[in-house]
Amino acid sequence: MKPVRLALVGATGLVGRTTLDVLSEWRVPLSALRLFASDGSAGREMEWKGRTYSLERLDHAPADVDAAIFATSRAISLEWVPRFREAGIVVIDHSAAFRMNPDVPLVIPEVNGDALRRHRGIVSNPNCSASVVVIPLAALNRAFALKTVVVDTYQSVSGSGQDALAELDEELADSSHAARVYPRLIAHNVFPQVGPFDDQGLCDEERKVVEELQKMLDRPDLTVFATTVRVPVRVGHSAAVTVECGQPLDRASVESVWLAMPGMIYDPQTYHTPREIAGRQEIFVSRLRIRDNDPHWLQFWAVGDNLRKGAASNAVQILMELFRD
Ligand SMILES: NC(=O)c1ccc[n+]([C@@H]2O[C@H](COP(=O)([O-])OP(=O)(O)OC[C@H]3O[C@@H](n4cnc5c(N)ncnc54)[C@H](OP(=O)(O)O)[C@@H]3O)[C@@H](O)[C@H]2O)c1
Structure with a gap:
């Protein structure tokens, strides 16, 4: 896999924290990592793989990111996922916001991984x-x-x-x-x-x-x-x-x-x-x-x-x- 500059939105939540565990366990090559959470968490620090990251407020789509994982509510995804996509960021969204959109692949790689080839900047993760x-x-x-x-x-x-x-x-x-x-x-x-x-x-x-x-x-x-x-x-x-x-x-x-x-x-x-x-x-x-x-x-x-x-x-x-x- 190519090294990726990743934004994780909802980094402090259950899915966000599990994502950080998986990224570490699987040694996913990240060349940059940006962590976003609510206004209440902005400025707090989180540790990942021995480094300290400052949590950012979701008030902009970052310029220096290739991909984003959104682990927040449907309402936040509806507002912010299109803005990230417009900034050229490929988004993997955990919410239900775009799952039934015909232009958005809904993917379990073992089942329909081929659908990823048809993505237009957003991929939805299915309901649990x-x-x-x-x-x-x-x-x-x-x-x-x-x-x-x-x-x-x-x-x-x-x-x-x-x-x-x-x-x-x-x-x-x-x-x-x-x-x-x-x-x-x-x-x-x-x-x-x-x-x-x-x-x-x-x-x-x-x-x-x-x-x-x-x-x-x-x-x-x-x-x-x-x-x-x-x-x-x-x-x-x-x-x-x-x-x-x-x-x-x-x-x-x-x-x-x-x-x-x-x-x-x-x-x-x-x-x-x-x-x-x-x-x-x-x-x-x-x-x-x-x-x-x-x-x-x-x-x-x-x-x-x-x-x-x-x-x-x-x-x-x-x-x-x-x-x-
Ligand atoms: N839990 C599951 O098993 C599961 C499975 C599949 C899909 N999903 C979906 O994944 C998403 C996240 O679920 P979760 O269980 O991780 O929820 P959660 O534990 O409640 O975490 C929500 C996250 O969203 C952040 N957040 C809240 N308001 C925000 C804002 N205005 N801007 C930026 N970040 C904000 C929270 O930050 P703070 O900590 O700062 O509040 C927290 O990091 C949901 O759409 C859910 O439906 C969940």
């Missing part, structure tokens, strides 16, 4: 729930043609950012604490709502899972149902997935397709939990079940680190692809 299921689904789609996908998620609190994690800790410490970030208490609880509901009763995350899977798999015709549930887990999203394929399946064929698929680990012997896989880059797939009386249908369990493959490490993979030698 879609990221956990799309790799095993892409393998099934290529081999057996998906017809119907039903995704039920169990999403961790870090998926909502640092304020939500603080809220979980506050509720655990004080049972009289009132919900502030979430619509209900999250400690010792689960609720089937991730984001606001629309007029058809889907919450924001359910709509994202449906639309983003269709886009990444290049299957706008695919029938997808999603129920997205928040659970009191700190890191790691899980999903129970039910799939109908266009042709009958047998265990050996599905297993060989999954074992050959990059970016995922299939294990027929056990299952994985968020606690065990936090910090890992891969998606972990287990509990394959093929329906006895109709082998067009199968079920599986998938778990992934929402801050890594669901966000930071996928974006760094995209960066490395974009600046490959």
